[in-house]
Amino acid sequence: MVQPAVADQVFDALSNSTRRKVLEQLSAGPATVSELAAPFDMKLPSFVQHLSVLEESRLVKSKKRGRVRTYEIVPERFKVAENWLTARREEWEARLDRFDQYVKQLKEKE
Amino acid sequence: MVQPAVADQVFDALSNSTRRKVLEQLSAGPATVSELAAPFDMKLPSFVQHLSVLEESRLVKSKKRGRVRTYEIVPERFKVAENWLTARREEWEARLDRFDQYVKQLKEKE
């Protein structure tokens, strides 16, 4: 079971397209704030807010060395979202299977 | 490839915990507005807004018969989120594999 607060944070972080693009970049490997910000037409302080949201959700983590902050993906955290989606799929698939069984039985009775 | 606008809608719909709970209910089978609203301490017009967001994202669809509107899950739409997450996982796993190979090679050179 997923604690609700955690799923809230994770799905909230994923709900913004800028943040998802950052996660796409980071999936290719660690990167600094400037590197991550470069593709976006956005002022740095605005962009950095998105990085904060991502870090608070723990989908990413960062470390500062000198004046450079480097971000990287935290793979485990993605499971919160993956697990939630998988659980839903399993529920409705089980239900649809039961429905198929039911229809099959009806046909056999004819 | 996922069209960005679609992923925006889907992840946005998923970012709210009330809406995720509705999707959990609907995974167990179709339900009416009143049935879906019952567990929530929220006035109906507020709740119905969440249903609209879900329907606009096409994670669910609804049909009105008489005065009763019934909602159900649309399984395909969930793939937008699932695919996005899977794509990320594949990227970073490929990267980590390459890294493992690299480390292995280094050791062999000794």
Added chain:
DNA sequence: ATATTACTTAGGTATTGACCTAAGTATCGT
């Protein structure tokens, strides 16, 4: 025919989210 049910519509408020500018700090290169 009328009351009840099951939403729906039309507003209004308060908080949050996503952006901005301006100015600050701490490191690094020369």
Added chain:
DNA sequence: ACGATACTTAGGTCAATACCTAAGTAATAT
């Protein structure tokens, strides 16, 4: 030492979100 770099902090605006109340419509039950 000192300018450039790489963020960071401290504000401020505007639109969107998440809720609300009050009143409306249309279908069903009595």
